[in-house]
Amino acid sequence: MFAALFLALGAALSVTTQPADETPSEDDAVLTAERIYREDGEGPLIAVGDVRATQDGQFLRADKVIYDVEKNTLIAEGNVAIREESGQIYFADRAVLSSDLKNGIVEALATEFLPQGSLAAATMLRRESGRNELRRATYSLCPVCDEGFRRGRPIWQLKARKVNQIEEKQVLRFRHAFVEVLGIPTVYIPWIEVPDPTVKRKSGFLAPQAGRSTRTGADIETPYYIAISDHHDLTLSPRYMSNLGTMIRGEWRRNTWNSRAVVQGGFIQPTNDLAQEPGDPDEF
Numbered sequence: 001m002f003a004a005l006f007l008a009l010g011a012a013l014s015v016t017t018q019p020a021d022e023t024p025s026e027d028d029a030v031l032t033a034e035r036i037y038r039e040d041g042e043g044p045l046i047a048v049g050d051v052r053a054t055q056d057g058q059f060l061r062a063d064k065v066i067y068d069v070e071k072n073t074l075i076a077e078g079n080v081a082i083r084e085e086s087g088q089i090y091f092a093d094r095a096v097l098s099s100d101l102k103n104g105i106v107e108a109l110a111t112e113f114l115p116q117g118s119l120a121a122a123t124m125l126r127r128e129s130g131r132n133e134l135r136r137a138t139y140s141l142c143p144v145c146d147e148g149f150r151r152g153r154p155i156w157q158l159k160a161r162k163v164n165q166i167e168e169k170q171v172l173r174f175r176h177a178f179v180e181v182l183g184i185p186t187v188y189i190p191w192i193e194v195p196d197p198t199v200k201r202k203s204g205f206l207a208p209q210a211g212r213s214t215r216t217g218a219d220i221e222t223p224y225y226i227a228i229s230d231h232h233d234l235t236l237s238p239r240y241m242s243n244l245g246t247m248i249r250g251e252w253r254r255n256t257w258n259s260r261a262v263v264q265g266g267f268i269q270p271t272n273d274l275a276q277e278p279g280d281p282d283e284f
Contacts, residue, residue: 033050035048044066047064050063051065058085059081060081060083061080079091107122119137122135130168133162133163134164137162139172139174141197161176170195170198201225204225208220231255232254233253247267248266250264250266
């Protein structure tokens, strides 16, 4: 993307007169820096000092950018910021990218998702397909603490050796992950997929709920949420109880501009002897 711009700038370094400027269009690449030079006639182009480059909604900022003409790659160093067409911004210490910014390796990555959520990694392999691979990554929906011994870090986070970010499906897939609470690993999860925090609603499993009582015994519930539309959803919640069996229940919700409807229901065929209970309950 920025290759033609860098080549034009490189040619401009060797001439003293240029044709009159034409009216720029929205598709033109724009590069600003305090200084742009070449160390020798055939060497890479180097831009230093608050380097900023934009084109087609994409943005790159760094303290220094080196463009290798032969390899058609950009090396961005120092306070690197990359903004995608979607508006998502990534921060890094160093990045080696193709000239269109769509492929390459990003080091010391950090980003924040709106309205909440943060993702960081030692390295990210960035691919044009949108299937990015992160190594030694951390992810959390918890805001960063402003004070105390957890200052600058979240209360909890998901930490994994490898994370695949699939931009098309807006999901993050973690492998060999640990849930850390106050910096202490508590739960090991071999594989888990979570939606991108920018997604307002997405079908999938919700957090399970577990408990115990004298009537139901030990019980666990695993809700599954189905996003039918932006104003219409369904939640199915199978609940296993050691003393009673499995209960299937659900909740259907629908919102309109002037009304709201909620329908809840469930059924169970108990496995214990309910004849000991007062009254004459049905089997189903």
